[in-house]
Amino acid sequence: LAVEALGTLGETDVEWTSTVALPKLLAMSLDMDLPKRHGATLGVAQLLLSKNVVNYLRNDASHVKTLENTWNLVYEIEAKRLYRGKGGEIMRGAVCNVIESLGRVATLPSSSSTSPSDVFKPSKQLFVQLCESATSESLRHPKKGIREAAAKALVSIATASAQCVEGNENITQATLVEQYLVNDRLRIMRQTMDEASSFSRRGSAYTLGIIPDVFITSSNWRAILTSLLEATVPEENPELRDAETRVDAVIASQNILCKLNAKCSNSLACEKDIITISDLKDAAELCLEAFLKGVEDYSVDKRGDVGSWVREASMRAFVEVLRCFQTISKSTDDSGVVVDEYETKCTTILGVLLKQCGEKIDRTRTVAFENLYALLRGIDNDDNSVLVSKANEFESIQACVPFDAEDISSEAGLQRVFSNCLTKAVQVSPYADYALSGWVASTGAVTESLAKAATTALLSLLSEDEDKVDLKEKVAMHLIETFDTHSKIDRVTVPAIRCVDVLFTGGAFDFLNLTVTSLDGLSKDYRTALSDKIRFECAGTRDVSKYILAANALSHVASCTDCIEAKESARLGLLAMMRNKFPRVRQIASEVLHMALSSEDDVDANTEEAMRMLTARFWEAPMNAEMKEAIRAIYAKLGLEIPKQQGTMTAKKDALKTITEENVVPDMLASSKAPTTLARKVGDTADENSSYQSLVEFSGR
Numbered sequence: 001l002a003v004e005a006l007g008t009l010g011e012t013d014v015e016w017t018s019t020v021a022l023p024k025l026l027a028m029s030l031d032m033d034l035p036k037r038h039g040a041t042l043g044v045a046q047l048l049l050s051k052n053v054v055n056y057l058r059n060d061a062s063h064v065k066t067l068e069n070t071w072n073l074v075y076e077i078e079a080k081r082l083y084r085g086k087g088g089e090i091m092r093g094a095v096c097n098v099i100e101s102l103g104r105v106a107t108l109p110s111s112s113s114t115s116p117s118d119v120f121k122p123s124k125q126l127f128v129q130l131c132e133s134a135t136s137e138s139l140r141h142p143k144k145g146i147r148e149a150a151a152k153a154l155v156s157i158a159t160a161s162a163q164c165v166e167g168n169e170n171i172t173q174a175t176l177v178e179q180y181l182v183n184d185r186l187r188i189m190r191q192t193m194d195e196a197s198s199f200s201r202r203g204s205a206y207t208l209g210i211i212p213d214v215f216i217t218s219s220n221w222r223a224i225l226t227s228l229l230e231a232t233v234p235e236e237n238p239e240l241r242d243a244e245t246r247v248d249a250v251i252a253s254q255n256i257l258c259k260l261n262a263k264c265s266n267s268l269a270c271e272k273d274i275i276t277i278s279d280l281k282d283a284a285e286l287c288l289e290a291f292l293k294g295v296e297d298y299s300v301d302k303r304g305d306v307g308s309w310v311r312e313a314s315m316r317a318f319v320e321v322l323r324c325f326q327t328i329s330k331s332t333d334d335s336g337v338v339v340d341e342y343e344t345k346c347t348t349i350l351g352v353l354l355k356q357c358g359e360k361i362d363r364t365r366t367v368a369f370e371n372l373y374a375l376l377r378g379i380d381n382d383d384n385s386v387l388v389s390k391a392n393e394f395e396s397i398q399a400c401v402p403f404d405a406e407d408i409s410s411e412a413g414l415q416r417v418f419s420n421c422l423t424k425a426v427q428v429s430p431y432a433d434y435a436l437s438g439w440v441a442s443t444g445a446v447t448e449s450l451a452k453a454a455t456t457a458l459l460s461l462l463s464e465d466e467d468k469v470d471l472k473e474k475v476a477m478h479l480i481e482t483f484d485t486h487s488k489i490d491r492v493t494v495p496a497i498r499c500v501d502v503l504f505t506g507g508a509f510d511f512l513n514l515t516v517t518s519l520d521g522l523s524k525d526y527r528t529a530l531s532d533k534i535r536f537e538c539a540g541t542r543d544v545s546k547y548i549l550a551a552n553a554l555s556h557v558a559s560c561t562d563c564i565e566a567k568e569s570a571r572l573g574l575l576a577m578m579r580n581k582f583p584r585v586r587q588i589a590s591e592v593l594h595m596a597l598s599s600e601d602d603v604d605a606n607t608e609e610a611m612r613m614l615t616a617r618f619w620e621a622p623m624n625a626e627m628k629e630a631i632r633a634i635y636a637k638l639g640l641e642i643p644k645q646q647g648t649m650t651a652k653k654d655a656l657k658t659i660t661e662e663n664v665v666p667d668m669l670a671s672s673k674a675p676t677t678l679a680r681k682v683g684d685t686a687d688e689n690s691s692y693q694s695l696v697e698f699s700g701r
Contacts, residue, residue: 002039007046018056018063022047026069030076034091037082041094044070048101054108070105071126074098074133083137089146092138096149099130103156127161131180139207140200144244147199151207154180159212177215181207182224189227194240202245205231209252213259218275221260225283228253229290232310234299241299243306247313250294254317257287261324277328277335284324288345291317295352298491305361312367315356318349319374322387346391350375351434354425357417358438358454360445360495369417376401392430400424418442418457426461427471436478443502444495455502462508472512475503476526480516483533490546493537497549500530504556527566531557535573547585551577551592558596571596572640578631583620590619610637 009017025047028040047053048070057067074095077083083091131154138150158177185204192198208224216224231249234241260283264275294314297307325339332338339345353375356368376398378386388394400421418439425435442454462472479496486492503509514526531554538550551574558570574596577589594614597607613630621627635642 003042003046006043007049011050011052014050014052014056017047017050018053018066022053022057022070023066026066026073029073030080030082038090038094041073041077041091041098044073045094045097045101048098048105051108054105070098071102074102075129078133089141089143092141093143093146093149096134096138096146096153099134099153100149100156102130103153103158103160106157106160124161127157130157131161135180135184139203140198141203142199144202147203148206151203151210154207155210155212159215181211181215182220186223186227189231193230193235198242198245201231201242202248205245205248205252209248209255211256211259213263216256216259216263218279221256221275221279221283225253225256225286228256229286232290232294234297234307238299238301241301243299243301243309246294246297246310250291250310250313250317253287253290254313254320257283257317257320257324261320261327265327277331277337280324281328281337281339284321284328285340287317288321288349290314291321292348292352295356308359308361308364311356311359312364315353315367315371318353318371319387322346322349322375326387343390343392346388346394347430350388350391350397351431354422354431355434355438358422358435358440358442360441360447360450362450365417369421373401393428396428397425397431400428418453423457423461426474432474433478436475437482440479440482440499441492441495444498455506458503459506459508462503462506469512472509473514476509476512476514476530477516480526480529480533483530483537488537490541490543494543494546494549497534497537497546497553500534501549501553501556504553525563525566527557527560527563528569531566531569531573535569535576538573538577544582544584547577547580547582548588551585551589555592555596558593559599561600568640571638572643575631575635575638575640576643578619578634579623579628581623583622586619586623590614606637606639610634613637 006021009021022044025040025043029037029044031037031040054067057063077091077095082088083095134150134154134157138146139154141147141150158180161177185208188200188204189208192201192204195201205228208228211224228249232246232253234246260275260280264277264280266274291314294310294317297310297314298305299307299310325342325345328335328337328339329342350372353368353372357365357372359365359368375388376386391397402420422435422439425431426439439454439458442450443458445451445454458475462475479500482496483493486496509527512526515523516526516529517523518529534550534553538547541547554570554573556570557566558574560567571593574589574593578586578593580586580589594611597603597611597614600607603611613634617627617630619627632642
């Protein structure tokens with residue numbers, strides 16, 4: 001506030017500011033007292049933003065020395081090592097503000113052609129020193145604010161170097177811009193790819209995003225954009241992943257694309273072929289591919305779901321891609337360039353936004369809905385600004401988003417999203433799978449308000465038995481495909497397991513007859529398929545909560561009377577859990593199995609004996625030979641085949657090398673039926689928790 005007041009005062013009394021305030025602040029900027037020099041440095045930066053103050057110093061020969069001192073201030077601060085020790089980082093931020101202001105001073109036109117300030121002009125060497133000051137340590141500082149201040153300072157001073165004059169000659173055709181803003185930044189982006197939490201890479205990505213469009217040319221835009229888009233991809237090694245770099249790279253890519261679009265439009269108007277329509281098409285398609293991958297970034301670290309930051313940045317960037325497509329479409333008649341599969345791309349963008357509307361994180365869900373609303377209803381409700389009118393079933397999907405949209409992070413907003421938006425979207429064929437993906441995740445969410453809103457809306461949608469058969473089949477098929485596509489990825493499969501339990505409990509699948517074909521060509525009832533998938537997901541896991549969710553889901557299938565195969569599959573899974581090493585899992589599995597057996601209408605003597613054995617002992621006690629013998633007896637009473645055991649530890653390890661639904665963990669998955677999924681190598685499963693450390697950190701939250 002004090003600095004802003006000083007800047008306002010400078011405009012009011014230019015003479016006092018130029019002759020008294022500025023020289024005093026320059027002297028105080030070199031004081032050894034940290035608060036004093038920090039405040040004084042900020043004050044100098046603020047006063048240099050005043051055009052009147054700068055012109056006063058230029059037009060009065062007696063004050064040229066003051067102007068020269070301002071240009072040398074950064075060098076003097078560095079010479080006295082005032083960056084060192086306590087408070088050095090706040091001084092770096094203040095000095096970056098000074099450098100940025102000096103860049104603006106250098107580009108201000110003189111108010112008089114006979115200005116005596118021609119005596120002093122910043123030399124190229126001075127510009128080089130200031131560029132080095134901005135990039136030395138500040139651009140790779142851990143604090144985001146200092147990195148951004150350094151990037152703005154670098155852009156300002158390097159840009160000024162290309163416009164200023166030294167004597168009567170231009171300073172080397174923007175060589176400093178090319179060196180410091182482009183070449184050095186691209187070099188650092190390449191060199192730091194294998195560094196964890198590379199702050200210099202973050203700073204370079206941010207800098208590339210704010211390069212003035214005049215310095216983005218047909219010869220360098222592809223190198224800049226390619227380097228940024230490569231930085232948006234999570235590294236294979238989870239220990240090297242840096243979410244902040246990916247966020248900065250996505251935002252910078254969006255900014256570059258915006259500038260390319262503007263340059264292309266200006267080139268068409270001025271009949272100058274600087275950035276062609278073909279260039280713009282290539283850039284937009286490259287960015288769209290990267291942004292669609294960014295929306296699927298679910299990386300986690302000890303801070304939680306840091307991938308959500310990348311998803312939010314990617315969703316905000318879609319609008320710029322669509323603007324580029326619109327520019328290309330308007331010029332198709334003249335250029336002959338068309339957007340390939342334009343309708344499909346618009347549909348995909350709307351679909352991924354719909355999926356994120358069911359996201360478990362309130363902030364991410366809000367960003368998705370805001371962008372979906374802007375695309376379907378137009379920015380500021382302007383129909384002329386609708387960018388996805390070419391999407392499939394546009395009018396149907398537009399009707400899913402009401403005009404009076406509310407904050408969906410609130411409870412009322414959640415009800416609106418699930419009861420209106422997703423309920424309608426799931427019935428529009430091109431968007432059904434997208435909407436269901438987010439909906440399933442929300443139904444299985446841990447947050448009570450979100451899970452309640454999603455569950456209530458989904459059960460309400462499926463409550464009409466006769467009219468919603470096709471929709472019920474679609475939901476069941478989607479769940480089965482989810483287990484197939486995202487096998488062993490707990491982020492997706494755990495909510496899906498919880499959703500299965502919710503749907504069976506709510507009666508959504510009552511009277512549903514559906515036969516599915518597995519990957520190996522065998523036909524089976526959907527309940528058998530779901531049971532096999534859930535058992536497969538539990539094989540080898542150490543997550544007790546996942547076992548409990550699976551037991552509750554299997555309990556519904558274990559009591560069905562019209563499909564013997566499904567009932568046997570579920571009971572095999574529950575009996576396998578009773579042999580689990582976790583006491584809590586054994587106890588829950590025994591209770592659930594007893595409940596399933598007691599719910600049968602016709603209970604024979606063997607079933608009654610199995611129920612008696614389930615209640616006759618305390619299953620949370622340490623596993624012993626007597627308990628194992630009781631479990632074998634229950635297998636026999638229920639007419640189930642006892643799973644074969646792997647003889648040695650070596651044999652068990654060999655069995656785990658190739659995962660199928662038959663041999664992952666025989667105790668869990670043994671069945672008299674053929675496997676339902678193709679073999680899958682352990683190392684082939686792509687998972688963000690691919691290191692033991694990140695998995696432990698994720699499970700411990």
